[in-house]
Amino acid sequence: MKAHYQRPMGRWYLRPFYLFVYTLRELTAVFVLLYALILLSGLAALAAGPEAWASYRQALAHPLSIGLHGLILVAALYNSITWFMVAPKAMPALFIGTRPLPGLLITLAHIVVFVIVSVALLVLAGAG
């Protein structure tokens, strides 16, 4: 008798659709890293002196940089929201009496806090 048949994995990361959603969640983390590096290089430029800081700001204003930031924003939003969706699974179990707290409530709480903090930061940046 022949050995059992082991089905190959194939391109599991593309299909079905929910696995593609997961793959994108993981891939968009690269953009979050990229943004962290951009911020870090800004900090380094600030430490290096006014000239370095001015050229850093000039580089940021370049259309390519603005396009890249737009892409990063979309990727970071996708990354954050998809992580908020799985957040109820990654935190200690919460109960109200004998009933588990609905996951949807935890996801919504994350999104509400995210919106409040984002708006507050934008207002602060505008005021600055």
Add this chain to the structure above:
Amino acid sequence: MSDGSGQIDILISRYDPERDDQPHTERFTVPYQHDSSVLDALLYIKDRIDGSLSFRWSCRMAICGSCGKMINGVPRLSCKTFLRDYAPGPLHIEALHHFPVIKDLVVEQAGFLDKLPEARPWLIREQEQALADGPHRQSPRQRARFASTSACINCLLCYAACPQYGMKPDFAGPALLALVERYNADSRDQGRAERMPLINAEDGVWSCTLVGNCSAVCPKGVDPAAAINRNKLESAKDYFLRFLKIGSGGAE
């Protein structure tokens, strides 16, 4: 979706280890009624069309966990999946993904069963309580902590849904790690330290990347993804506590 009765086309992945190198698909047409399940269709085919069709089943009521199949690419219990929802078809039935196929729709379950004892799925006490002392009392709140994980029927749908298990067959996997959490969360149990090596291992919780599909396909409402990822926190805590030499568990 159709409410009435009729005929439905079913494509079944067939594999005979003595003849085939890989599975092929065969088409069957079966009658169905409003309450006909996919399992009913498989039994109809075996009884009336082709007696050589092989598949596992037992209780017909989503309790035994035997009849899991891939139904249109999604792992489901065939007794709990109704033909009316797929009429007029075709409906594609395959063996559960990620497990070696023995014949037709029957998979080798050793990848799960051999690991089962590692979860130590029983109540562990530091000191056994004498029978004369009566039962271990538990409040409804304490019971609620493991109510959902105790619903697991070992049907292995979560393993068929998990791409990490597909790529790493040594991964303990969703049901096993949910079982660990079921006992760790039980107020009567004192065996957490004995289960930590399995949780901490490379093939324990850290092989999970939170795809979350295991929880989505569970027919009993268990949330293995949550059980696993909550234990990442426990594992990290255990690591640092052991680092400070005040921990309990261990991973040799």
